[in-house]
Amino acid sequence: MSSVHYCFQCGTALTSRILEGREREVCPACGWVHYPQLKVGAAAQIVVDGRLLLCMRASTPFRDTWNLPAGYVEADEPPARAAEREALEETGLRVRARRLVEAVYFDDDPRGSGILLVYACEILGGEPRPNAESREIRLFAPQEIPANLCGAGYREVVLRWQREGG
């Protein structure tokens, strides 16, 4: 179920117990309970002339699939800032997050399940350029959306955008 096997408080190996109606990892020495938490990601929905910006991932997992510029939110960072930061890192574009458009759950990422917060972003400046994280950066009209999209969360967001006609 989880990769955590030792107590966060005392270092004792955790054991599985039924607690609050489900199996949880519990420390037999001090009673500490491991509650797995969802990861939080932030994504930038950038639309230019009715076309959606997608990046082709250069690294695993989901290498060679198209996704929105996105990444994990740091613990000391508001998610809207994370979307702006990831957009800059992955596309070279400076953007401003204008509004939260969607929150989707994903459970198909080998690094863990999570919530993806999607922000409609406006371009402030910069030029799109491929980099270590994005092999290719392109704009897609609704009818051009590629089939090889990144994981379930991104797929849900992109297909919703496509369904709504961009």
Ligand SMILES: [Zn+2]
């Ligand atoms: Zn313990």
